[in-house]
Amino acid sequence: MKYPIEVNEKRTINRITLKQSFLDLLNAFNVERGLIYTLKLLFVHPGKIVRLYLAEGRYKIVNAFRLLILSTALSVFVMYLSGVDDFLLEFEKGFNEGFRDTQQGDSEYIGGLMQKIFFDQYNLFLWIAIPIYGIFAYLIFKIKQYNYAEHLVIQSFYICGLNVIAIVIFPLHHIMGQDPMFYSAFFLSLIYFFYFTIKVFETKKFGAIMKTVLLFFVSNFFYFLVLFFILGIFVGYEMAAAKG
Structure with a gap:
């Protein structure tokens, strides 16, 4: 039986650099996604954080x-x-x-x-x-x-x-x-x-x-x-x- 979801996106794995590490750190403090966004929703819109995480917005929320x-x-x-x-x-x-x-x-x-x-x-x-x-x-x-x-x-x-x-x-x-x-x-x-x-x-x-x-x-x-x-x-x- 074929798995019902097909992923056609090709991913490129880049080497880890200081620049990339710095950008990853900044992403954690992004107000629209990442750690700060997750913490804000925890106390302002806890219902929204659950709906996002369990649906299409999981990429915005910290695991x-x-x-x-x-x-x-x-x-x-x-x-x-x-x-x-x-x-x-x-x-x-x-x-x-x-x-x-x-x-x-x-x-x-x-x-x-x-x-x-x-x-x-x-x-x-x-x-x-x-x-x-x-x-x-x-x-x-x-x-x-x-x-x-x-x-x-x-x-x-x-x-x-x-x-x-x-x-x-x-x-x-x-x-x-x-x-x-x-x-x-x-x-x-x-x-x-x-x-x-x-x-x-x-x-x-x-x-x-x-x-x-x-x-x-x-x-x-x-x-x-x-x-x-x-x-x-x-x-x-x-x-x-x-x-x-």
């Missing part, structure tokens, strides 16, 4: 998974650079002294260990949300033109938006303090979730907005169940290793 990896790496870098995890330093020093100096049932020890693991495996725990949010968005909205794989793309763009928020908010840690910074990040993320979901699925009616609320609570409920389950596995491994 969703490539942007996810880039934005996550940058958010982790900014997180450590800005020192938002300073509250873990005291625990980490004590942790190196060994599990034998603590009680197995010590909730403070367990809590500190979970925080340490969460920051060490931040990208893993962040990306776990993508398939979970994707499956419930697929089931709740039941929009026929989006299959589950496309819902994964949609949620990847959403996580990219969260990463951008983190990149902007984390450096304010030294200005506003740790707790206000985390509260600001939480409320901005909450607002972005509803804005992104409503714009992507074009939910303007009251019933459709209620679906967004349902998606928020159901997806986060199962996300945190999975999150704590995986955290429990990591904690058990770390405690067993410390005892041994």
Whole structure:
């Protein structure tokens, strides 16, 4: 059976030069395509970025998974650079002294260990949300033109938006303090979730907005169940290793 799409375009592969590298860099900051254009749509027209990426405008948008990896790496870098995890330093020093100096049932020890693991495996725990949010968005909205794989793309763009928020908010840690910074990040993320979901699925009616609320609570409920389950596995491994 012949593949239904025929590509007749001939491509010429040019050598990499400093000029070409410079032009490629400029293309990333093109306001009508590339990185800046993608970031602008993430916050101004998230519905448009999904429609472009899943249809004829994909060449204008940075690949969703490539942007996810880039934005996550940058958010982790900014997180450590800005020192938002300073509250873990005291625990980490004590942790190196060994599990034998603590009680197995010590909730403070367990809590500190979970925080340490969460920051060490931040990208893993962040990306776990993508398939979970994707499956419930697929089931709740039941929009026929989006299959589950496309819902994964949609949620990847959403996580990219969260990463951008983190990149902007984390450096304010030294200005506003740790707790206000985390509260600001939480409320901005909450607002972005509803804005992104409503714009992507074009939910303007009251019933459709209620679906967004349902998606928020159901997806986060199962996300945190999975999150704590995986955290429990990591904690058990770390405690067993410390005892041994």
